[in-house]
Amino acid sequence: xxxxxxxxxxxxxxxxxxxxxxxxxxxxxxxxxxxxxxxxxxxxxxxxxxxxxxxxxxxxxxxxxxxxxxxxxxxxxxxxxxxxxxxxxxxxxxxxxxxxxxxxxxxxxxxxxxxxxxxxxxxxxxxxxxxxxxxxxxxxxxxxxxxxxxxxxxxxxxxxxxxxxxxxxxxxxxxxxxxxxxxxxxxxxxxxxxxxxxxxxxxxxxxxxxxxxxxxxxxxxxxxxxxxxxxxxxxxxxxxxxxxxxxxxxxxxxxxxxxxxxxxxxxxxxxxxxxxxxxxxxxxxxxxxxxxxxxxxxxxxxxxxxxxxxxxxxxxxxxxxxxxxxxxxxxxxxxxxxxxxxxxxxxxxxxxxxxxxxxxxxxxxxxxxxxxxxxxxxxx
Amino acid sequence: xxxxxxxxxxxxxxxxxxxxxxxxxxxxxxxxxxxxxxxxxxxxxxxxxxxxxxxxxxxxxxxxxxxxxxxxxxxxxxxxxxxxxxxxxxxxxxxxxxxxxxxxxxxxxxxxxxxxxxxxxxxxxxxxxxxxxxxxxxxxxxxxxxxxxxxxxxxxxxxxxxxxxxxxxxxxxxxxxxxxxxxxxxxxxxxxxxxxxxxxxxxxxxxxxxxxxxxxxxxxxxxxxxxxxxxxxxxxxxxxxxxxxxxxxxxxxxxxxxxxxxxxxxxxxxxxxxxxxxxxxxxxxxxxxxxxxxxxxxxxxxxxxxxxxxxxxxxxxxxxxxxxxxxxxxxxxxxxxxxxxxxxxxxxxxxxxxxxxxxxxxxxxxxxxxxxxxxxxxxx
Numbered sequence: 007x008x009x010x011x012x013x014x015x016x017x018x019x020x021x022x023x024x025x026x027x028x029x030x031x032x033x034x035x036x037x038x039x040x041x042x043x044x045x046x047x048x049x050x051x052x053x054x055x056x057x058x059x060x061x062x063x064x065x066x067x068x069x070x071x072x073x074x075x076x077x078x079x080x081x082x083x084x085x086x087x088x089x090x091x092x093x094x095x096x097x098x099x100x101x102x103x104x105x106x107x108x109x110x111x112x113x114x115x116x117x118x119x120x121x122x123x124x125x126x127x128x129x130x131x132x133x134x135x136x137x138x139x140x141x142x143x144x145x146x147x148x149x150x151x152x153x154x155x156x157x158x159x160x161x162x163x164x165x166x167x168x169x170x171x172x173x174x175x176x177x178x179x180x181x182x183x184x185x186x187x188x189x190x191x192x193x194x195x196x197x198x199x200x201x202x203x204x205x206x207x208x209x210x211x212x213x214x215x216x217x218x219x220x221x222x223x224x225x226x227x228x229x230x231x232x233x234x235x236x237x238x239x240x241x242x243x244x245x246x247x248x249x250x251x252x253x254x255x256x257x258x259x260x261x262x263x264x265x266x267x268x269x270x271x272x273x274x275x276x277x278x279x280x281x282x283x284x285x286x287x288x289x290x291x292x293x294x295x296x297x298x299x300x301x302x303x304x305x306x307x308x309x310x311x312x313x314x315x316x317x318x319x320x321x322x323x324x325x326x327x328x329x330x331x332x333x334x335x336x337x338x339x340x341x342x343x344x345x346x347x348x349x350x351x352x353x354x355x356x357x358x359x360x361x362x363x364x365x366x367x368x369x370x371x372x373x374x375x376x377x378x379x380x381x382x383x384x385x386x
Numbered sequence: 387x388x389x390x391x392x393x394x395x396x397x398x399x400x401x402x403x404x405x406x407x408x409x410x411x412x413x414x415x416x417x418x419x420x421x422x423x424x425x426x427x428x429x430x431x432x433x434x435x436x437x438x439x440x441x442x443x444x445x446x447x448x449x450x451x452x453x454x455x456x457x458x459x460x461x462x463x464x465x466x467x468x469x470x471x472x473x474x475x476x477x478x479x480x481x482x483x484x485x486x487x488x489x490x491x492x493x494x495x496x497x498x499x500x501x502x503x504x505x506x507x508x509x510x511x512x513x514x515x516x517x518x519x520x521x522x523x524x525x526x527x528x529x530x531x532x533x534x535x536x537x538x539x540x541x542x543x544x545x546x547x548x549x550x551x552x553x554x555x556x557x558x559x560x561x562x563x564x565x566x567x568x569x570x571x572x573x574x575x576x577x578x579x580x581x582x583x584x585x586x587x588x589x590x591x592x593x594x595x596x597x598x599x600x601x602x603x604x605x606x607x608x609x610x611x612x613x614x615x616x617x618x619x620x621x622x623x624x625x626x627x628x629x630x631x632x633x634x635x636x637x638x639x640x641x642x643x644x645x646x647x648x649x650x651x652x653x654x655x656x657x658x659x660x661x662x663x664x665x666x667x668x669x670x671x672x673x674x675x676x677x678x679x680x681x682x683x684x685x686x687x688x689x690x691x692x693x694x695x696x697x698x699x700x701x702x703x704x705x706x707x708x709x710x711x712x713x714x715x716x717x718x719x720x721x722x723x724x725x726x727x728x729x730x731x732x733x734x735x736x737x738x739x740x741x742x743x744x745x746x747x748x749x750x751x752x753x754x755x756x757x758x759x760x761x762x763x764x765x766x
Binding site: 048049065066069070071072073083085086087088089090111126127129130134136141143144145146148149150151152153154155157158159160161162164165169172173176177179318319320321322323353354355357359360361362363364365366367368369370371372375376378379382383384385 | 428429445446449450451452453463465466467468469470491506507509510514516521523524525526528529530531532533534535537538539540541542544545549552553556557559698699700701702703733734735737739740741742743744745746747748749750751752755756758759762763764765
């Protein structure tokens with residue numbers, strides 16, 4: 007079931023498959039604050055009773071810190087994962103599906119974090135991994151994907167999904183990214199992401215709102231689902247507002263919510279926020295925003311850069327797209343309803359601008375150095 | 387006391403300052419497996435009773451996972467820290483010293499992880515940070531250091547320490563890297579590192595041996611000190627063998643141990659393992675190796691690359707220098723004395739080779755793609 011729900015699909019809209027559990031059988035001690043002896047660094051295995059079978063071995067994903075940026079504003083720093091992004095939570099679960107069905111390998115279309123994470127989990131499971139990227143692969147991303155031994159195939163943009171489909175059909179590899187006309191993705195993806203909600207709950211309880219960088223809306227929905235499960239388990243009666251933070255250069259979820267559609271297509275304008283650019287949304291995003299009483303915020307690159315710089319000046323260097331959560335908070339405000347959490351998805355090393363040297367050398371004498379110190383306001 | 391012990395220093399050898407505690411006052415629950423409600427993601431604050439005053443705010447450092455590479459062989463993945471290296475444990479403590487003495491800022495000489503980590507913790511504490519780097523700053527490291535707002539000063543190599551001394555004396559910034567002829571570093575550095583031993587102990591108890599990438603030996607000593615404290619607190623009667631893993635291009639600790647010296651100087655040969663290259667060692671390294679019945683292993687770049695590739699093929703992309711721990715294990719063997727831990731200090735993004743694109747583009751047709759798949763053994 008990697009292509010959405012076969013029963014509800016119409017010609018141009020496909021709805022995602024939802025994973026359900028027997029919640030009555032979840033051990034009551036699962037959410038005790040200490041979490042049992044295996045909690046710290048145990049990865050998603052800590053949450054196994056509420057996840058699909060974790061057939062693929064883990065890398066200690068999840069368990070990321072919640073850093074207090076200012077009173078009542080927290081950053082969930084997902085750059086502390088095995089491949090330094092939130093995608094590791096998804097790929098632990100999707101690679102487990104591949105192992106579970108006995109697939110000879112996995113395939114993914116991605117130009118960044120998703121591909122590298124899939125490559126890492128495939129490597130850990132001893133499976134081959136094929137990554138279709140766009141044609142202009144930055145050298146750092148090439149090194150990142152290649153390190154794990156993935157077969158990296160930089161192809162023209164428009165060819166990525168047709169080729170992925172052929173690799174699935176002809177080679178039998180298990181797809182861990184989307185294959186459908188509107189986004190459905192892998193059913194196990196949001197299952198991995200929902201553990202973010204569990205962790206936030208253990209750290210500070212249920213916040214008033216969660217601001218989430220949003221491309222296809224899988225992360226947004228996963229975090230939302232996690233909180234709804236906590237309510238279903240009787241652990242809380244509160245739920246947070248989910249605020250989807252999209253790039254203004256491509257905001258299909260904003261369009262879908264505005265027009266009352268399950269999913270929408272949009273044109274993509276230029277932006278440096280490559281990791282959250284999506285030309286199409288999926289129904290999961292609509293559900294999270296609608297059912298939580300949330301909203302969609304669209305952010306231009308200037309707002310994203312301001313939020314990225316704000317995070318860095320607090321000691322957290324995030325990728326531009328990863329700063330969308332904080333940028334969303336700064337755009338619409340928040341906090342009246344209790345503490346807020348901004349999810350920061352990935353590290354600053356992943357940005358394309360990282361390859362440009364900007365600092366000038368200094369001669370080795372004290373006069374040259376003290377001139378630079380004075381320019382920085384540091385020395386009389 | 388940032389320049390070693392003033393009483394025992396001779397003309398060319400300076401001994402480090404050691405931090406001692408009133409161990410009788412350590413709460414007995416500190417090492418309970420669950421660690422209390424604030425354990426997960428709480429950063430070094432979790433261990434405050436055994437650390438110097440943590441006057442500078444944290445970023446959720448430490449609490450990194452121990453990933454089982456094979457039966458009895460564990461990797462302590464320090465790339466999960468706030469700036470993706472072990473240095474964050476040190477800088478939380480050294481920046482706290484700067485805050486504690488009311489310094490107007492901090493200064494560090496580093497071309498990589500140490501400088502970026504210092505910059506992040508200074509930013510978090512609201513202090514300026516000056517980083518002296520070598521003249522050939524890779525663009526990614528420039529972006530990394532600059533993101534946190536540090537004053538980055540690329541100067542000729544030989545000028546770094548004299549200039550740092552002047553910044554300390556004339557501007558009053560607090561030094562968080564070494565200032566002495568043999569390495570002493572900051573007294574609080576190993577205090578941060580020793581928390582690695584505490585975490586390993588909670589996860590698997592006391593291992594038979596710990597393999598540590600070794601430059602100046604601060605990390606090696608810190609981990610050793612942590613285990614000795616566990617014994618002193620009556621929590622164990624075992625101690626691990628400490629194996630220092632140096633680059634063969636510069637192995638001052640190997641020389642010091644071989645010749646019975648407290649510290650040694652060596653010439654530096656060319657190597658890609660820039661993060662563990664040290665022309666001088668310090669007494670701490672000798673103590674850790676001698677008192678633990680350990681040894682020093684020297685590794686050439688080929689051995690380091692093989693270990694780096696082995697880690698990546700298990701899903702952990704480490705910096706070349708960071709793979710020295712596993713390379714050391716592969717060089718000398720281990721495991722007869724119980725499980726072994728290889729510390730992996732930092733992420734693959736930090737390597738200089740990351741800027742080189744190696745993967746060729748593929749045309750968008752199936753034939754071109756399937757040729758590449760066949761070359762990778764993936765498709766008949």
